[in-house]
Amino acid sequence: MRIDILTLFPDAVNxxxxxxxxxxxxxKGVIEINCVQxxxxxxxxxxxxxxxxxxxxxxxxxxxxxxxxxxxxxxxxAGQRRRRVIYMSPQGTRFDQTQARRxxxxxxxxxxxxxxxxxxDERFIELCCDEExxxxxxxxxxxxxxxxxxxxxxxxxxxxxxxxxECYIGESHWDGLLEYPQYTRPEMWEGLxxxxxxxxxxxxxxxxxxxxxxxIRTKEKRPDMFAAxxxxxxxxxxIVRRLTGxxxxxxxxxxxxxxxxxxxxxxxxxxxxxxxxxxVAQWQTGFPNEDVFRADIAxxxxxxxxxxxxxxxxxxxxxTPDPDYDDxxxxxxxxxxxxxxxxxxxxxxxxxxxxxxxxxxFAEDILCGLGLPSVRIDTHRDNRIMxxxxxxxxxxxxxxxxxxxxxxxxxxxxxxxxxxx
Numbered sequence: 001m002r003i004d005i006l007t008l009f010p011d012a013v014n015x016x017x018x019x020x021x022x023x024x025x026x027x028k029g030v031i032e033i034n035c036v037q038x039x040x041x042x043x044x045x046x047x048x049x050x051x052x053x054x055x056x057x058x059x060x061x062x063x064x065x066x067x068x069x070x071x072x073x074x075x076x077x078a079g080q081r082r083r084r085v086i087y088m089s090p091q092g093t094r095f096d097q098t099q100a101r102r103x104x105x106x107x108x109x110x111x112x113x114x115x116x117x118x119x120x121d122e123r124f125i126e127l128c129c130d131e132e133x134x135x136x137x138x139x140x141x142x143x144x145x146x147x148x149x150x151x152x153x154x155x156x157x158x159x160x161x162x163x164x165x166e167c168y169i170g171e172s173h174w175d176g177l178l179e180y181p182q183y184t185r186p187e188m189w190e191g192l193x194x195x196x197x198x199x200x201x202x203x204x205x206x207x208x209x210x211x212x213x214x215x216i217r218t219k220e221k222r223p224d225m226f227a228a229x230x231x232x233x234x235x236x237x238x239i240v241r242r243l244t245g246x247x248x249x250x251x252x253x254x255x256x257x258x259x260x261x262x263x264x265x266x267x268x269x270x271x272x273x274x275x276x277x278x279x280v281a282q283w284q285t286g287f288p289n290e291d292v293f294r295a296d297i298a299x300x301x302x303x304x305x306x307x308x309x310x311x312x313x314x315x316x317x318x319x320t321p322d323p324d325y326d327d328x329x330x331x332x333x334x335x336x337x338x339x340x341x342x343x344x345x346x347x348x349x350x351x352x353x354x355x356x357x358x359x360x361x362f363a364e365d366i367l368c369g370l371g372l373p374s375v376r377i378d379t380h381r382d383n384r385i386m387x388x389x390x391x392x393x394x395x396x397x398x399x400x401x402x403x404x405x406x407x408x409x410x411x412x413x414x415x416x417x418x419x420x421x
Contacts, residue, residue: 001104001158002032002081004074005147006067007114008049010035013144021162022155030160033151034074038062041069050117057118064121067113071128074111081109085130086150088114088143092132095146099133100153112150114143176229178221180213181277191286192273195348196266208235209348215239216351220278220385243352249307251358256293256302256314263311264293264304271345275383281412282380287405288343296343305359313346315359317366323404325376325415330399333417334374339367341377344386356389368420375420378403378413390416 007013014035018026025031039047043065050060071085084107086092093099103110113120113129125132135146155161183194197209215236219226231237241247256264272283296302296316305313318340325332325340332338341363346355367375378401379386391397395418400411 001030001108001110001155002034002078003110003112003151003155004034004036004078005112005114005144005151006036006038006070006074007142007144007147008038008116009114009142009144010037013114013148016148017151022152025155025158025161028160031155031158033155036070036074038066038070041073042066043069053118059118061118062115062120064124067120067124068128071111071113078109082107083109083111085111085113085128087120087125087129087132088112088134088146088150089119089125089132090134090137090139092134094137095133095135095150095153097153100150100157103150104154104157110151110154112143112147114147116142175232176218176225177214178217178225180210180217181273190284192276193269195270195273211235212239213348215243219243219352245354247353249350249353249355251305251307251312251355253303253305253359253362255300256297256304258294258297260304261290261293261297264302264314265290267311267314267345267347268343270348274348274351275380278383278385280380280382282383282406285406292343302343303359303362305355307350310349311347312350313344313355313359315344315363316342317363318342319367319370319372322376324401325378328399328401328415329411330415332376332398332415333396333419337372338374338376338417339363339370339372339420341375344377356386357393360389360393364418364420373420374417376415376417378415381412381414387414387416394418 005013005017014033017023017033017035022031022033026033039049042049042063048063049066050062053059053061075083084103133146133150135149140146183198187194187199195209197205215226215229218229226243229240231240238247268283268288275282276284293302301316301318303315303317304311305315321338322340322342341360344356344359364375377390377395379390381400387397395416398415398417401413401415402411403413406412
């Protein structure tokens with residue numbers, strides 16, 4: 001694969017493209033990347049490459065002559081190849097992994113044209129470019145960053161650049177899904193443990209877990225991609241049914257005992273790891289710990305949910321006021337008595353399987369049965385998944401809270417309340 005980048009800043013582009021993995025691949029002769037100075041091909045003694053636009057307006061436009069002469073030079077030098085000339089433009093087709101795979105499979109010579117100023121003379125685009133391409137719906141000062149992004153994305157799929165195709169097959173966007181979470185040593189870091197399935201060494205279980213995580217992550221982070229995804233196996237179909245709520249499971253529940261503390265801590269560890277992967281600063285300070293669960297169990301507040309003898313989730317249901325809720329930047333819906341729900345956590349195996357909603361319904365039923373007029377709950381302001389679930393169930397956002405044991409900066413937690421019928 002040969003890539004020629006036509007630019008006014010070849011040194012800057014070359015410094016990036018000739019380093020690391022691409023630099024080593026170029027040294028081996030697997031790829032060839034040339035950064036060509038457009039200014040060298042102008043006929044103007046002052047090496048002028050731009051001029052004022054016809055019709056007036058701000059800025060200048062790059063002239064067609066030096067661009068065409070530069071293009072002629074690189075095409076003559078490259079010879080007969082399967083060539084594609086692409087102008088970097090915010091008006092172009094959106095570049096994605098599918099486009100990258102097309103370019104690497106259909107062509108062995110890409111010419112990436114980097115515009116500047118107010119753009120380039122339209123006649124050059126019409127006569128010399130095969131297509132326009134964009135890396136997103138925003139405008140940059142030049143085409144160099146998009147050209148480098150496209151060149152990097154294409155080159156890493158050229159045979160011989162990476163050690164094995166497995167290095168990019170299975171990554172985010174390869175088959176319409178995001179990549180599964182990755183971990184390395186140590187096994188325990190900042191109170192977060194590598195998932196058990198990855199430590200057990202069963203390759204089939206690892207593969208199944210990773211595929212499931214790809215689907216879960218895509219649904220959570222890129223619902224647009226998840227909606228467009230076509231299941232490729234029976235197992236994909238099963239996971240998609242579960243994640244879309246089309247697979248209804250029946251859960252059992254009981255009050256937790258002291259003997260359940262290791263199970264509760266494992267459920268919590270899985271939830272903590274998912275929040276950490278999502279960039280949510282909730283439960284990342286060593287809370288809740290075993291002492292918290294012991295207190296919940298002693299008060300009869302902690303409930304353990306399971307499915308077919310496997311632990312699935314837990315929830316703490318309080319029938320007395322929570323002191324952390326006394327100071328709210330906002331206003332609660334009701335005054336007086338209320339119930340509270342805390343520590344709603346689900347194992348990885350039951351994410352997206354309706355358990356969170358079932359535990360909330362269970363808590364509401366208990367508190368309503370005790371005659372309490374409302375239920376309150378809080379979650380981190382960045383926990384959009386939990387906030388979405390609460391709002392779906394009719395909880396109303398009331399204001400921002402601090403937590404005595406968790407808050408690290410300002411009011412990090414969002415307080416919700418729901419009147420009980």
